[in-house]
Amino acid sequence: MILVTGATGHVGGELVRRLAAAGVPVRAMTRRPAQARFPANAEAVYGDAADPASLDAAFAGVDGVFLMSAQAVGTAPEPTHDLALAAAAARAGGTPSGEALRVVKLSTLDGGTGDDPIARWQRAAEAAVTDPARGFAWTLLRPGRFMSNALQWAGQLRAGDEVAVPFADRPAASIDPADLAEIAALALTTGEHAGAVHELSGPQSLTPVAELAILGEVLGRDLRARPVPADAARAGMSRYGFPPEVVDAIMRRTLDGDRGSEVLPTVEKVLGRPARTFTQWARAHREEF
Secondary structure, eight states, rough: OOEEESSSSSHHHHHHHHHHTTOOOEEESSSSTOOOOOOEEEEEEEOOTGGGGGSSHHHHHSSSEEEEOOOOSSSSSSSHHHHHHHHHHHHHOSSSTTOOOOOEEETTTTTTTTSSSEEEEEEHHHHHHHOOOOEEEEEEEEEEBBBBGGGHHHHHHHHHEEEEEEETOOOOOOOHHHHHHHHHHHHHHHOOTTEEEEEEEOOOOBBBHHHHHHHHHHHHHEEEEEEEEEHHHHHHHHHOOHHHHHHHHHHHHHSSTTTTTTTOOHHHHHHHSSSOOOOHHHTTTTTGG
């Protein structure tokens, strides 16, 4: 049995569908199991990382766990959701066959490298999984920007053809969450990636403006980007609830460097095929726009 946390998210949802289609027993954890839509052969289970007492039943008897958290950096003194999930995996112990529990952790590009609040947060989250005392057969996935970030435009596109886009000219080699899910499935079902740290990207470095143009071609619409000034982007992050020091770190990472724009070979090396392009992603998700 494979447990997928964040099972309604972009990567978790893809992973649940992939495992279920392959006939792998999969347990999909969500805070709202009655409302979630999963494949018929996937087991929906309640679990909330903000309520650690709810996790033990979800983690019981599993052979592998996909761990991810949507907790925003800086909303607590430390990544409490990641720590709670890793602790629940540790309490579950080894697999029913007595082997080490396979744990795939969805992290971020560069993980805990550096000393800003984002790095310190990710360093603590990863350490909760890689701690040798826990005995996990762990794999870290470190992607940059997701192609699915473009789904944030869907609401604006229902109202018209113009989209407000922060950091519109900042390129990134975005990755399709389906590629992440495929790599996670391999690590969880084969054990061949134990101890691996995979830094991942898509096959092209594109700006959001370029992605919007591709999406317009797929949808048959003339879409236009309205760049959001840096000050407005900063104000939006503050309204979202990020502390000032986290906003500062995001701005520095975005404006003062080009990390995340490099095309990395990892997806092709691991999967034996090229990473999916943004055009392929847009065609697969056109109905969501």
